[in-house]
Amino acid sequence: MLRGAEITLKCMKAEGVDLVFGYPGGAIMPLYDALEGSGIRHILTRHEQGAVFAAEGVARVTGKVGVAMATSGPGATNLITGIADAKMDSVPLVCITGQVRSALIGTDAFQETDVFGLTLSLTKWSRLVKSIEEIPAVIAEGFHWARSGRPGPVMIDIPTDFLKAKVEFSGPVKFKPHARPSDVHGESTFGETLITLLEQARKPVALIGAGAKLSGAIDDLRRLLDHLQIPAFTTVHGLGAVDPEKPYYLGMVGMHGTRAANMALHETDCLLVFGARLDDRVTGDPSRFAPQARIIHFEVDPAQLDRVRACELPVIGDLAETVPACHAALRHVKLPDWSDWRDVACGPERAELDPRGLAQPTIRFLDELFSRLPENNVILADVGQHQMWAAQRYHSSSPRGFITSGGLGAMGFALPAAIGVQLARPDTTVLCVSGDGGFQMNIQELATVHRLGLPIKMVIIDNKYLGMVRQWQQLFYQRNYAETDLSDNPDFVEIAKAYKIHGKRIGEEVVREYPVSQSTGDELDRFLRSPAPELLVFDTAPEANVFPMVPAGAALSEMLLEED
Amino acid sequence: MHVFHIHYHNTQGTLMRILNAISRRGVEMPYVQAISIPTGHRVTVLLEVNVKQIGQLSRDWHAIVDVMDVRAGAPTAEMLELTADWAAAPHPPASAGVADPTRAARA
Numbered sequence: 096m097l098r099g100a101e102i103t104l105k106c107m108k109a110e111g112v113d114l115v116f117g118y119p120g121g122a123i124m125p126l127y128d129a130l131e132g133s134g135i136r137h138i139l140t141r142h143e144q145g146a147v148f149a150a151e152g153v154a155r156v157t158g159k160v161g162v163a164m165a166t167s168g169p170g171a172t173n174l175i176t177g178i179a180d181a182k183m184d185s186v187p188l189v190c191i192t193g194q195v196r197s198a199l200i201g202t203d204a205f206q207e208t209d210v211f212g213l214t215l216s217l218t219k220w221s222r223l224v225k226s227i228e229e230i231p232a233v234i235a236e237g238f239h240w241a242r243s244g245r246p247g248p249v250m251i252d253i254p255t256d257f258l259k260a261k262v263e264f265s266g267p268v269k270f271k272p273h274a275r276p277s278d279v280h281g282e283s284t285f286g287e288t289l290i291t292l293l294e295q296a297r298k299p300v301a302l303i304g305a306g307a308k309l310s311g312a313i314d315d316l317r318r319l320l321d322h323l324q325i326p327a328f329t330t331v332h333g334l335g336a337v338d339p340e341k342p343y344y345l346g347m348v349g350m351h352g353t354r355a356a357n358m359a360l361h362e363t364d365c366l367l368v369f370g371a372r373l374d375d376r377v378t379g380d381p382s383r384f385a386p387q388a389r390i391i392h393f394e395v396d397p398a399q400l401d402r403v404r405a406c407e408l409p410v411i412g413d414l415a416e417t418v419p420a421c422h423a424a425l426r427h428v429k430l431p432d433w434s435d436w437r438d439v440a441c442g443p444e445r446a447e448l449d450p451r452g453l454a455q456p457t458i459r460f461l462d463e464l465f466s467r468l469p470e471n472n473v474i475l476a477d478v479g480q481h482q483m484w485a486a487q488r489y490h491s492s493s494p495r496g497f498i499t500s501g502g503l504g505a506m507g508f509a510l511p512a513a514i515g516v517q518l519a520r521p522d523t524t525v526l527c528v529s530g531d532g533g534f535q536m537n538i539q540e541l542a543t544v545h546r547l548g549l550p551i552k553m554v555i556i557d558n559k560y561l562g563m564v565r566q567w568q569q570l571f572y573q574r575n576y577a578e579t580d581l582s583d584n585p586d587f588v589e590i591a592k593a594y595k596i597h598g599k600r601i602g603e604e605v606v607r608e609y610p611v612s613q614s615t616g617d618e619l620d621r622f623l624r625s626p627a628p629e630l631l632v633f634d635t636a637p638e639a640n641v642f643p644m645v646p647a648g649a650a651l652s653e654m655l656l657e658e659d
Numbered sequence: 660m661h662v663f664h665i666h667y668h669n670t671q672g673t674l675m676r677i678l679n680a681i682s683r684r685g686v687e688m689p690y691v692q693a694i695s696i697p698t699g700h701r702v703t704v705l706l707e708v709n710v711k712q713i714g715q716l717s718r719d720w721h722a723i724v725d726v727m728d729v730r731a732g733a734p735t736a737e738m739l740e741l742t743a744d745w746a747a748a749p750h751p752p753a754s755a756g757v758a759d760p761t762r763a764a765r766a
Contacts (some may be wrong), residue, residue, distance in 0.1 A: 101729035126738060211671075211672065212675075215672055215675050215676055215679055216676075216679050216683060220724045221671070221672055221726065222671055222672075223671060240724055245722075273668060274728070275723070396723055397718050397722065398718040398719050398721065399718075400718065401714055401718070402715065
């Protein structure tokens with residue numbers, strides 16, 4: 096006879112879980128009581144939001160299911176932002192919450208919330224466990240849905256009496272989903288239409304999103320792009336999917352994408368989309384998005400098709416199947432000569448006005464930092480101006496090397512996520528770039544960093560404002576900086592010291608020279624190679640803006656390239 | 660008005676996810692009927708939606724884990740009659756014989 100808590104942990108172990116993040120409390124106490132000897136390592140964070148973002152960090156860098164645990168009531172509700180983040184960015188995540196005793200459910204008991212109801216619209220699947228006997232099947236099904244198709248978050252809510260009760264346990268079970276008439280598999284008959292569309296194209300381009308990484312189709316995709324030799328660009332989540340040294344690669348596209356990428360996307364007459372959902376940050380004004388383009392959309396989730404505009408050729412299926420099929424269909428086809436179009440789209444006339452970012456100290460600082468990173472690295476960015484600058488300057492061919500909260504844009508994401516990444520990748524240099532606003536949202540996780548001795552390299556771009564909001568207020572609200580002033584920030588170096596983490600503050604002057612001085616270089620090298628956690632605060636001027644920028648409601652071709 | 664029949668396995672939350680796909684778009688649901696059928700369950704909804712919303716809803720429903728199928732249908736006379744009655748009825752209904760009709764609202 097085993098307790099429900101032990102059964103839960105054994106079933107999780109059978110699903111490959113060896114690391115969970117969480118925060119204990121009354122309803123989930125039995126599960127914590129069973130952790131010892133379970134073979135599952137639990138990491139105590141200092142806020143449940145830290146736990147769920149850390150679980151996401153593991154999932155985003157490995158592709159495995161991340162797991163977070165919390166107690167009922169406020170513990171569970173504190174997971175919600177992370178669940179929403181996982182939903183928006185297709186992150187495989189399982190959240191296990193304790194719930195009040197089954198007899199008390201629905202009575203507004205102490206620390207009771209209807210977390211099942213609260214997360215219905217945010218989860219791919221969820222379950223309020225109704226008996227101890229259900230636990231093995233629920234765990235198996237939950238993990239299946241978290242990782243299958245378009246990955247996403249799952250919530251499993253377990254009343255505390257079922258965690259404490261005992262039952263005979265015959266072992267974990269396997270889940271077999273119902274067959275659905277609407278289930279579709281890799282489209283194997285799209286070749287003819289694809290060839291026709293490409294033969295008629297004069298200005299084809301390729302847009303690569305997160306789906307290319309999630310499917311494991313990166314190598315196949317790169318071979319296809321090498322074959323096509325058409326201008327290619329990525330969403331923020333697709334960064335690293337294309338080798339940045341390829342002459343046809345144009346960088347990131349969208350609201351803060353490169354000039355060349357945005358122009359190419361606006362002018363194209365044939366858009367191949369691989370694993371991107373064409374969200375509004377990429378399209379600009381949907382009614383003026385790629386006005387001449389016929390769209391060929393490779394996507395595993397049919398719900399993402401036709402959201403912006405009808406596509407001429409939907410190819411529904413896992414990119415791991417559809418991309419090789421596409422390449423096979425085109426291998427012996429004589430496609431048009433697109434070299435003139437490529438020369439224009441990828442030519443020097445469309446490059447950034449300031450390609451080395453020499454006018455912008457933060458860009459130069461990030462360039463310098465990124466160039467000194469050891470080869471084996473992962474960069475995380477929080478949300479804001481620093482995020483966009485970091486994304487713009489990211490030039491690596493590591494598909495899971497740049498991690499950020501994209502679809503939800505949740506500030507406070509990066510530091511706890513970096514904890515998950517570092518634990519999942521102990522031999523990797525993990526660089527966590529935050530703004531002064533976002534860093535404070537989960538600053539308590541410095542305690543977790545210190546306790547575990549994680550050698551995370553934390554950078555705060557400190558401009559003493561909620562920078563991205565301030566930028567919008569400057570450009571569109573006549574500089575009415577309402578409630579974005581953070582000039583009374585605490586001393587982050589002193590806070591780090593209180594958490595027994597070494598910190599240092601530097602200013603823009605260190606990057607005024609180009610290249611930087613020997614002493615600056617040595618300091619950055621020391622920071623990046625320290626075996627301990629480190630904090631580096633970069634003081635920078637408040638009124639620096641991210642360009643290019645496509646204003647809300649504008650077409651990609653209407654991007655602002657600099658301030659007036 | 661458009662009618663949709665969504666076939667689903669009646670697992671926890673599935674019906675709510677189907678209806679949530681509608682409500683999150685601010686679309687009203689003047690008629691909803693869920694019944695058991697030999698192959699599972701079926702919910703029928705009557706909605707005032709445009710072509711784009713139809714496409715979005717259909718794809719959202721298909722993406723729900725335990726939804727098996729989505730079919731379009733035609734409004735029946737009964738649906739339209741019930742919808743009209745629903746639209747015409749005061750919300751909340753007045754209670755007969757209560758001295759202070761606002762007491763219930765303050766309770």
